[in-house]
Amino acid sequence: MGLVPAAQAQSCALDRVVVSGGFGTVGFAVEIADDAQERARGLMNREQMPRLSGMLFVYESPRPAAFWMKNTLIPLDMLFVDQRGVVTRIHENAVPLDLTAIEGGDQVFAVLEINGGLSESFGLSVGDTITHPAFGPDAATPCAP
Template identity: 60%
Template sequence: MGDEAETSRTASSDGPACRADTVWLRGPFGTARFKVAVADDAQARAQGLMNVESMPSSTGMLFVYEYPRPVSFWMKNTLIPLDMVFADAEGVVTSVHENAVPLDETSIPGEGMVQYVLEINGGLARQIGIGPGSVLRHPAITDGAWPCQ
């Protein structure tokens, strides 16, 4: 992958291949791909992207919860601005918080019942066109609106 988030205007009807280290997004913009680390347990979710000094724009972190729930994040010990993409049990984006401020301890809640959160570099969600209604695709999203085959 290059230095920019990879986007495409086309995808097969089945969609791109699912991999544990990759999240795909689909929306009016086409598709976008991010290489991700997965935080799927309490310890990994608590650590998140704290103390990361830089991150290529084609990468991020996917937070996976066992079931949909109200969630909120903060930026304590997080050194780079982030966009937080909140999604429901089907991987449908419910809200996006843009450009979370590094080191800020203000709570950033997702809207509705959230099961997945994708963190990417601040400003990318708007640049790409990721917003409510966009859909995530990843093997952890077992009942997805854009399921892995």
């Protein structure tokens, strides 16, 4: 493991992610979906979500991933993330209740769902990084020791 410049290391909490990129940084309070039942339920049947909140879906290892909006009542942006915490794809404004599969790629380790439109509003883009303990010490922007 290499040394990380202090400016890149972030303090971490299980209930928070920090997204960093050319736009700066933004933090989100998150719920974690890290087992099959939680991932299947996701954000279904919720009529609203606080602006800077979301859900972080975490898998045991990278895998192909696709999401749909069955029983999801609010538009969502989905950030598909690799094992190092790098955003590899963003799907903006997923349509509530739509059953169309939203493909995330073949090496998805995590997915961050946030309120629809926030990716554009904050200027989030592919290549941005997510800091959270789930990405471990080899993350692109690891947690501060």
